[in-house]
Amino acid sequence: MEPLLEVRDLGRRFGGLQAVAELSFAVNPGVIKAVIGPNGAGKTTLFNLVSGYALPDTGSVRFRGEEVRGLLAHELAGRGMARTFQQIQLVPGMSVLENVLTGRHRHTRTGFLAGMLRLPGSLRESRAARERCLETLAFLGLADLADAEAVSLAYGQQRLVELARALVCEPSLLLLDEPAAGLNMRETEDLAGTIGRINATGLTVLLVEHDMGLVMNISHEILVLGAGRRVAEGEPRAIQRNPDVIRIYLGDEDAESP
């Protein structure tokens, strides 16, 4: 089975800092893969490189069998990659439903002229899009908040709205950037269940996360980064026991401060 996402020798430098170096890994279809590592390990950079928000210096990124390195974020979105952000990026002034509707952009075609004249085709398309979005909101338990102003929702709910927006893009790969950040324990448990349900529909998930409980709970595979390089990769239990992993998180025994 060909990997959905294949990264080879990825490298990126920012000024004097080598954020990511010689990084290679693959994400197979249908898995939930988590990327973990201490702060500064390069997780967010990796995400940005893969999803088109930053350009790699070296290496290749293959998505669905095609080389996509250098493509812009919106082009990758068009090819089936959807992502959420560490800092929630919802549009103020629009309702929950309208925010999620922006996710249907690539699946709808109404242009300037059709939009201005309210042509029948555009109205039909709009109705279908709305239904699709309401279905997804219901799937995430947000159906009755559809008309609320998105940025007025509680933090955990806003995260779900962003997730809904990513889901209606009908992606093949879902990138979640620290989805549990700012959530309390209950919300994190709910999130774990939600991600599991999403994955059960066949969607491949790659997530960056600090919350070890969530990561160990739902991931099929874990990739551990340290100083921009791969430290370990494998199943959760193996990672937990891996001495290299323990070392980069806890530091060398000798180096501990008195």
Place this chain on the structure above:
Amino acid sequence: MAVAGRGFGFTAGLAVAVVAIQIAASASHKVFYLTQLTMSAYAILVVLGLALLMGYAGQASMGQAGFFAIGGYVAAFLTTFNLAPRRDLLFVAFLERAHLLMTRPDGSGGSVTHVHPWAAALFALGFAAAVAWIVAGPVFRLRGHYLAMATLGFGIIVHRLFLGSPYFGGADGISDVPELVLLPGLAITGRAAARVSNYYAAWGLVLLTLWMLSNLIESRVGRALRAIHGSENAAAAVGIPIARFKTQVFVLAAALAALAGVLLTHFNSGIGPSEASVMKSVRYVAIVAVGGMANLRGALVMGTVLTFLSLRGSFGSFDDLVFGGILLAMMLFSPEGIVGGDLWRRLRSTFSLKNRGDDGTAA
């Protein structure tokens, strides 16, 4: 946000107001009010396009007067430049055979052969749109102050060009512009007998534009623009081609401004370089700001009031001061505008004990 029902109410109310004002003005023999309201309507066309660009797409433009002037001047030039002595040129002969030329008596007893007003108008629109399309590319690679200054610079260059060039009449501008016939019996012209019909034509166009732009905002494109404004990262993440949309909405706003320029030029039978001035651009921005940035109706109402008063001379020599002051006051106290509702919301929350401590209001 705005539901179709609420929108229809406003448009219907506006249509009623337009008719009522006309009847009142005609009945009280103050038909010259209609002339000033007609000119205000054309200013509103520019403002509506700018509100879409600035309020919804979030892109500042301090140079809309430039596009207005391009529309007006190109139309004026083409309909007054005498091609008769140049009939031997291949291009002129071609135009003649394509029935794109027109001959009429000029103001001083002779006759002038010029491009037909319709052809001139369409060319002016197309030309302004093309300029906008070309300018948009480099301009939108800039951000913030640089973007605003670039649009300001564009407006100034257009102003200087029209002011300095003898082809465009220099400081006097172009006059003796003929009428633009829309339908048999309805022409855009400054003739006193046509005041009422021109009033309805102008405001009909405003209503149509308001309807079309409101539809656009509620549609897929409108959501994409607002997404771009709200968060470019998020917009990119859902596949919205940001640069392309910015360009398209910029061109749309420019085309509206140019259309207003063309029509006002025919209405006034001429145009002068002051239409391209920086103060004009600032006025358009001030009106959008006071109307509430992302608020077409607010911009329409406030724009009409302010422009009408300004045209009547109600502000006297304080005209620019009024617009500058309004701009300042709006930006300082209520960036969402008066009609936008944020001011009311904030006033209410100031007096309510429930919402102490929320500070999402400034900026």
Place this chain on the structure above:
Amino acid sequence: MTFDIFLQFCVAGVTYGIIYGVVAIGFTIIYNTTGIINFAQGEFLMIGGMTAVTLQRHLPLPAAILGAVLVAMLAGAAIEMLFIRWLHRPSVLRMIIITIGVSIVVREIALHVWDEKSHALPHFTGDSVSSVALGGARISPQVLWVIGVCGAMVVLLGVFFRATPLGRQMRACASNRDAARLCGINTKNMVTLSFVLSAGMGALAGCVVSPITYVQYDCGTALAIKGFTAAILGGLGSMGGAAAGGLLLGLLESFSVWMLPAAYKDAVAIAVMLGVLFLRPSGIFGSAEAARLREY
């Protein structure tokens, strides 16, 4: 062209260029401390010149100039305290529109306080027809005053920033406002000071150049645009760049008359501005940091 004419162009270019440089430095001081591009910068020159003209009808010239500079400094402080200080994280667009609004209001108030005519101070030495020989050209002594006074201002400013505690505090504030605040520097006052300084410099420049160029109520706008152009030409954020950018712009404008009709002279600055923005936003001497913009 002959050497004489070449020299005349140079002199004109340098004279105007120094003024643009002073405006650009004013932009830079405020930009460095606040991240704001103060579109009302040109109005300080106008206020200085116009106030001095009014004052010198009752006071000796040096006192009039001093008074004008003080008035402008007060105006700068007032503008900062009324319109800038209490804003909380304004968006860039809002700041742009606010400073544009301020410049319009100041200009229109000036129109009603004075009038629409152009005014000038008397020449500091000699009169409008006296001249001094320089190389093959004859130049007005006022030109030497412009170069001397503005040059001295720039030098003193450099000394101020490098050698005085207050100047160093301002530089700290410009470098990293939060860190400066943590060190106990009153950043709010630094912001006010930057406005006061820019206003004072602008006013003095306005006074010294008015016998040559005359000032009128609306001369601030064009100066602001040209000063902005000069600032970005040299790389926004760099004092030396601002001064150099000003001189370069002045010379470009001056020599443009050789090739373009004089009516388009003002458009030269705009063309340069657009050229810099589109082709090299970091300016001639600037860094990539100048191409991005500071946050307020």
